[in-house]
Amino acid sequence: xxxxxxxxxxxxRGPGRGGWPMTxxxxxxxxxxxxxxxxxxxxxxxxxxxxxxxxxxxxxxVRDAGARAGAFGASTVYVxxxxxxxxxxxxxxxxxxxxxxxxxxxxxxxxxASVLAADVAAGLAARLGAxxxxxxxxxxxxxxxxxxxxxxxxDTVLVDVGWSSTPRLGLVRSGTFDPVEAGGSAExxxxxxxxxxxxxxxxxxxxxxxxxxxxxxxxxxxxVAGGRGLGGPEGFTLCEELASALGGAVAATRAVVDAGWxxxxxxxxQTGKTVSPKLYIALGISGAIQHKVGMQGSGTIVAINKDPxxxxxxxxxxxxVGDLAQIAPKLTELLRARQ
Amino acid sequence: xxxxxxxxxxxxxxxxxxxxxxxxxxxxxxEGALNPTDLNAVEEALRLRDAHGGEVAILSLGPERAMxxxxxxxxxxxxxxxxxxxxxxxxxxxxxxxxALATALxxxxxxxxxxxxxxSDADGAVLWAAVADRLRRPMVSQVAELxxxxxxxxxxxxxEFGYDVISAPLPAVVAVSDAINEPRYPSLKGIMGAKxxxxxxxxxxxxxxxxxxVGEAGSKTTVRAVAPPPAKSDQVKLEDDGSAAEKIxxxxxxxxxx
Ligand SMILES: Cc1cc2nc3c(=O)[nH]c(=O)nc-3n(C[C@H](O)[C@H](O)[C@H](O)COP(=O)(O)OP(=O)(O)OC[C@H]3O[C@@H](n4cnc5c(N)ncnc54)[C@H](O)[C@@H]3O)c2cc1C
Ligand SMILES: Nc1ncnc2c1ncn2[C@@H]1O[C@H](COP(=O)(O)O)[C@@H](O)[C@H]1O
Numbered sequence: 097x098x099x100x101x102x103x104x105x106x107x108x109r110g111p112g113r114g115g116w117p118m119t120x121x122x123x124x125x126x127x128x129x130x131x132x133x134x135x136x137x138x139x140x141x142x143x144x145x146x147x148x149x150x151x152x153x154x155x156x157x158v159r160d161a162g163a164r165a166g167a168f169g170a171s172t173v174y175v176x177x178x179x180x181x182x183x184x185x186x187x188x189x190x191x192x193x194x195x196x197x198x199x200x201x202x203x204x205x206x207x208x209a210s211v212l213a214a215d216v217a218a219g220l221a222a223r224l225g226a227x228x229x230x231x232x233x234x235x236x237x238x239x240x241x242x243x244x245x246x247x248x249x250x251d252t253v254l255v256d257v258g259w260s261s262t263p264r265l266g267l268v269r270s271g272t273f274d275p276v277e278a279g280g281s282a283e284x285x286x287x288x289x290x291x292x293x294x295x296x297x298x299x300x301x302x303x304x305x306x307x308x309x310x311x312x313x314x315x316x317x318x319x320v321a322g323g324r325g326l327g328g329p330e331g332f333t334l335c336e337e338l339a340s341a342l343g344g345a346v347a348a349t350r351a352v353v354d355a356g357w358x359x360x361x362x363x364x365x366q367t368g369k370t371v372s373p374k375l376y377i378a379l380g381i382s383g384a385i386q387h388k389v390g391m392q393g394s395g396t397i398v399a400i401n402k403d404p405x406x407x408x409x410x411x412x413x414x415x416x417v418g419d420l421a422q423i424a425p426k427l428t429e430l431l432r433a434r435q
Numbered sequence: 436x437x438x439x440x441x442x443x444x445x446x447x448x449x450x451x452x453x454x455x456x457x458x459x460x461x462x463x464x465x466e467g468a469l470n471p472t473d474l475n476a477v478e479e480a481l482r483l484r485d486a487h488g489g490e491v492a493i494l495s496l497g498p499e500r501a502m503x504x505x506x507x508x509x510x511x512x513x514x515x516x517x518x519x520x521x522x523x524x525x526x527x528x529x530x531x532x533x534x535a536l537a538t539a540l541x542x543x544x545x546x547x548x549x550x551x552x553x554x555s556d557a558d559g560a561v562l563w564a565a566v567a568d569r570l571r572r573p574m575v576s577q578v579a580e581l582x583x584x585x586x587x588x589x590x591x592x593x594x595e596f597g598y599d600v601i602s603a604p605l606p607a608v609v610a611v612s613d614a615i616n617e618p619r620y621p622s623l624k625g626i627m628g629a630k631x632x633x634x635x636x637x638x639x640x641x642x643x644x645x646x647x648x649v650g651e652a653g654s655k656t657t658v659r660a661v662a663p664p665p666a667k668s669d670q671v672k673l674e675d676d677g678s679a680a681e682k683i684x685x686x687x688x689x690x691x692x693x
Contacts, residue, residue: 223568
């Protein structure tokens with residue numbers, strides 16, 4: 097279905113001549129030789145917009161994985177294979193993507209937000225002098241023009257954003273679009289690249305994967321999550337006691353995981369897990385976007401924070417302005433008394 | 436070691452942030468503050484200077500009053516501040532801002548450029564990658580632990596798949612995560628001393644930045660329309676008067692969550 101839509105629109109127009117349909121090139125990140133879900137989701141969305149859809153797969157030993165993007169809507173997959181792309185580092189990927197953009201003539205280059213993709217997108221914006229809109233939660237074609245939707249200022253406004261030149265670069269908020277496997281196959285094209293001297297100076301020296309421990313937060317009906325407001329690793333005792341009174345699990349923000357207060361396996365958010373319990377109690381969490389994307393699907397969100405201006409109050413169902421050290425133990429005690 | 440820290444003045448957390456309906460730009464008329472996560476970058480710079488010697492320069496692009504916020508970095512212990520300020524630079528997006536900062540940094544020639552985790556108004560967490568590309572320097576972002584030894588830096592950062600440890604030779608660009616350290620509070624002595632530290636406000640021309648590459652002329656993104664988000668109904672907010680725990684229990688019981 098999507099293929100016929102695409103070809104019914106006729107031959108592609110070159111860059112700068114404006115008007116849809118055009119080529120949407122999607123950066124497809126790989127991990128352990130597989131395409132990640134985020135990139136495939138953006139690819140699937142791109143396939144609904146009516147233009148030509150291509151994927152860019154950059155790595156070492158990723159050719160076969162790249163070919164699978166055809167099933168998600170790509171008619172062409174550009175592959176750059178090089179040892180310089182073996183480690184998940186952004187700068188050599190800017191060189192590679194620059195070459196793919198030149199080869200494909202793509203007027204639009206989209207990315208699913210990730211730690212790696214954000215750096216690649218911004219590096220490419222500088223390299224090409226191109227506009228980058230980030231944190232997009234939707235994209236549509238309106239009057240022949242591409243329009244992005246971006247919640248801004250802590251999601252308190254919805255902004256329709258555009259671009260005044262091509263290529264247009266877009267970074268889509270993580271978890272926005274789900275991959276849709278529609279079948280189909282892609283033509284795979286190899287692209288050669290010459291790396292800039294500075295691009296390969298940063299090197300990966302180690303990768304640490306923390307093993308998960310304790311009950312999983314992914315299946316819990318109740319989650320008690322702690323942030324930097326707990327004051328230190330010992331503050332997690334409050335979370336654990338409250339969680340046990342509710343029969344729930346304990347989660348954490350990146351700030352406290354990076355600080356070593358709690359294990360990575362318990363982290364909720366963009367670079368952690370996505371959870372949707374019936375009840376999510378946030379203790380001392382500010383509510384940054386990157387945390388929110390991992391827990392906004394929760395049934396009921398209760399937040400305790402001493403700062404009345406904390407962004408979490410914008411999306412908590414019950415917001416309590418107060419000191420968690422006072423409130424949490426009392427809450428645990430009351431809940432225990434009910435049992 | 437010469438360290439430059441890129442920082443931004445943002446609306447203070449107590450200010451209700453809004454977009455000006457006519458310009459679609461952020462209304463910056465209210466109280467301003469140094470972007471919270473930039474304090475971590477300043478703190479890291481001070482620690483590195485204290486360990487390796489050298490100086491810490493603070494660099495920003497923003498309105499003239501942004502110097503008030505830069506002074507906080509001086510009060511914490513930074514050596515001097517440079518603010519690039521020009522009416523023609525207002526409305527700069529990523530390509531424009533990165534061009535301005537990279538040009539200004541090119542003149543400073545620092546061994547290390549530090550960035551904060553993200554600006555609380557733009558929420559991009561992207562600027563460093565654009566600046567590093569323009570400076571043609573290696574870059575490591577989201578660094579939660581940083582060490583520098585013999586002209587090489589090593590940074591540990593979290594990704595979606597665990598932690599990566601990355602090293603790069605100086606000169607380099609590093610963006611720190613907000614978990615890297617606990618920013619110090621300026622001492623009274625620091626606050627008094629800040630006033631007499633070098634504070635330079637320079638125009639685009641002074642900084643050698645072409646005016647047509649910044650501001651709206653140099654920007655490649657546009658704002659087409661602004662709308663309120665879909666309203667979230669039934670939100671309750673209360674201030675603890677000693678009975679918050681009871682009220683939470685009542686609320687949960689009413690929702691049949693307990
Ligand atoms: C690319 C990227 C990916 C990221 N991924 C993630 C992710 O996966 N998950 C994640 O969580 N974050 C992530 N972050 C980080 C995120 O932006 C925030 O920095 C982080 O979520 C903040 O954690 P926090 O709320 O614990 O800390 P803070 O923002 O410091 O908030 C602490 C809160 O505690 C409150 N507080 C302090 N004392 C008390 C008290 N006694 N009682 C009540 N309240 C108190 C304060 O008012 C404050 O609001 C990411 C950032 C980036 C740039
Ligand atoms: N106008 C600016 N001047 C100097 N540094 C900035 C400016 N805007 C952002 N920064 C720096 O770039 C980081 C990331 O900003 P952003 O990409 O806007 O989230 C901030 O934490 C600052 O360190």
